[in-house]
Amino acid sequence: MPHFRVEYSRNLEEALDLPELFERLTGVAAGTGVFPLAGIRCRALPRDSYRVADGHPDNGFVHVELRVGAGRDVPTLRCAGEAVFAALNDHMAGLLARRPVALSFEIAEIHPDLNFKAGTIRDHMKARAETAEAAE
Numbered sequence: 001m002p003h004f005r006v007e008y009s010r011n012l013e014e015a016l017d018l019p020e021l022f023e024r025l026t027g028v029a030a031g032t033g034v035f036p037l038a039g040i041r042c043r044a045l046p047r048d049s050y051r052v053a054d055g056h057p058d059n060g061f062v063h064v065e066l067r068v069g070a071g072r073d074v075p076t077l078r079c080a081g082e083a084v085f086a087a088l089n090d091h092m093a094g095l096l097a098r099r100p101v102a103l104s105f106e107i108a109e110i111h112p113d114l115n116f117k118a119g120t121i122r123d124h125m126k127a128r129a130e131t132a133e134a135a136e
Contacts, residue, residue, distance in 0.1 A: 001069040001110070002029055003041040009050045009060040015095050016062070018044050021088075025064075028087040032080040034072065038122045052102055061102040064088055070112040081107050 004025050008016060022042040030037040052059035066084060068077065085105045089096075092103055 001039045002035050003067045005065045007045045008062045010046045012060040024087045034080040059100045064105045066107045
């Protein structure tokens with residue numbers, strides 16, 4: 001964890017630069033020291049059916065949800081969340097200046113007893129790091 005889910009109105013897709021947004025979100029989340037890089041995931045969920053405010057076709061929305069594992073205190077999550085939201089606002093600044101966009105961000109904690117996982121990413125990251133060290 002954490003997992004970023006970026007939900008957005010399809011009319012903003014070309015302007016969002018999702019690869020750059022994912023790079024920023026990953027960098028900031030890892031840089032907080034709160035979340036391990038190996039657990040970070042980013043995914044986008046475009047929405048074709050939506051209505052924003054008065055329904056004008058220029059209106060759009062971007063909602064970012066950060067789902068995190070349980071156990072961190074609220075001040076720690078708030079501090080990390082403020083850093084992520086600042087990076088999100090920075091990424092979106094140009095688009096917000098040009099278009100009517102509703103931007104939102106929330107952190108949701110996943111129930112510790114109802115969370116099931118399996119994977120090998122950490123093993124592969126460790127092996128790549130060891131290979132890189134051996135090559136030096």
